[in-house]
Amino acid sequence: MKRNLYRSRMIALIIGFVIMFFGSFLLGRYAVSADRTFLILADRLLRGISKGRLRLTQIWDAAEAAAVENVRLPRIAAAALIGAGLSAAGCAFQAMFRNPMVSPDLLGASTGAGFGAALGILLGLRYAEITVLSFIFGLAAVTLAYFVGRKSRIRSNLAMVLAGVMIGSLFSSATSFLKLIADTQEQLPAITYWLMGSLSSVRLRDLHFAMLPIALGLLPLLSFRWRINLLSVSEAEARSMGVDTGKLRLLVIACATLVTAGSVSISGMIGWVGLVIPHIGRLLFGQDQKRLMPASMLLGASFLMLVDDVARTAGAREIPIGILTSLIGAPLFLYLILSGGTEREA
Numbered sequence: 001m002k003r004n005l006y007r008s009r010m011i012a013l014i015i016g017f018v019i020m021f022f023g024s025f026l027l028g029r030y031a032v033s034a035d036r037t038f039l040i041l042a043d044r045l046l047r048g049i050s051k052g053r054l055r056l057t058q059i060w061d062a063a064e065a066a067a068v069e070n071v072r073l074p075r076i077a078a079a080a081l082i083g084a085g086l087s088a089a090g091c092a093f094q095a096m097f098r099n100p101m102v103s104p105d106l107l108g109a110s111t112g113a114g115f116g117a118a119l120g121i122l123l124g125l126r127y128a129e130i131t132v133l134s135f136i137f138g139l140a141a142v143t144l145a146y147f148v149g150r151k152s153r154i155r156s157n158l159a160m161v162l163a164g165v166m167i168g169s170l171f172s173s174a175t176s177f178l179k180l181i182a183d184t185q186e187q188l189p190a191i192t193y194w195l196m197g198s199l200s201s202v203r204l205r206d207l208h209f210a211m212l213p214i215a216l217g218l219l220p221l222l223s224f225r226w227r228i229n230l231l232s233v234s235e236a237e238a239r240s241m242g243v244d245t246g247k248l249r250l251l252v253i254a255c256a257t258l259v260t261a262g263s264v265s266i267s268g269m270i271g272w273v274g275l276v277i278p279h280i281g282r283l284l285f286g287q288d289q290k291r292l293m294p295a296s297m298l299l300g301a302s303f304l305m306l307v308d309d310v311a312r313t314a315g316a317r318e319i320p321i322g323i324l325t326s327l328i329g330a331p332l333f334l335y336l337i338l339s340g341g342t343e344r345e346a
Contacts, residue, residue: 006291009284013298017080020302024076027309030067036060040068074207075199079308080301081207082199082263083273085214087300088221089256090274091281091293096231096252097157104274107164107253109260111171112141114269118178118191131206131265135213138261141167146253197268197322199308210262217258218297220251225289228252232287270322272329273300279336 025037032040036059043056089104097106105111116137120130145167149160175195182188221228230243231252239245264270281296304321307328311319 006285010291010295010298013295013302017298017302020305021076021080024079024305024309025068025072027313028067028072029313030063032060032064032067036064037068040065041073044069044073070203074204075202075308075312076305078199078202078207078210078266079304081211081214082267082270083277083300083302083304084297085218085259085263085300086270086274086304087277087281087296088218088293089259091278091289091296092221092228092252092256093274094278095228095289096249097161098232100279101275103271104256104260105168105264105271106161107145107257108141108168108171109138109257110264110269110271111168111175113138113261113264114195115141115171115175115178117194117265117268118175118182121187121190121194122178122182127201128205128209131209135209135261135265137171138264139257141171142253142257142261193320194268195322196320197270197325198311198318198320199267200312200318202266206266210266213258213262217255217262221255221259222293224248224251225293228289228293229287268320268322270304270325272325272333273304276329276333276336277303279333 022038025041026032026034039056040060043058047055086104090102093102093104093106094100113134116134117130119137120133125133142164145160145164148163148167152159152163175191179188179191182191227243227248231245231248260274277300278292278296281292281299285291285295304325307324308321311321311324
């Protein structure tokens, strides 16, 4: 009965994801009808598959094509990819550290990436260069935290957590210093807005850049998700099943870092997704990572697309997506704590 229930819930999540993905194309300040949106997307897919040799008869104008292909497609796809990636990273980290309060930025990936972006803005770099610099500093922050944790005499996950908190605090302080010396007319507002998180500037080239590290992180996490369950048991028990927990922890850290740094480099700081969504997944699918991780990815992708839809349509001026995820995520997580939902299984 539980297997049938899980299957029904997974099918519902897939249907919800598809509806949210295609429904998001119909929202925006520039109206494009559903049939024309579908034809524009189908034409782009056909051109991509045939390498430009085949295409549909055009019944839409250039402005409609630009709105769908150049604006909505990259940000909707980015929202889905980032939501899925952060949720998967959160699942993996919470299992590895055996702590429901853990999020993907635990080891400093987000704060490191934020510093890299702020430095790029201060140096007057172009958007693509800022993205690359943000990604590099996100990786550097986690690498530093990992080696500090390894050199510690504590010899446990606690050492790595403390190292991550320390490195995150250092990068956060450095970012504050950059904001202090930044030009108050242009640079400071740009840094502040980037740190609040937004998908408004994402274009297809940015999506192509982020897809590689996110995919390199997600594929191993999905492939070895059943082994991640063993990180919650003793090391001796895991070894009896043929799993080297040391190597598995390193794999989880590397993959989650790639996902987080790749996501933050194009979206800015988006919190709560990787913390709250895995808890909702546990309420629906239990603790088993074989079901929990793909379910959390679908939930996270749908959630972030929904939040982005609200961000770009709710007011006359677009709301930074990081603000909305905090406004929604914090009360929801508080409810889960008060109701005991963080400890229950489906």
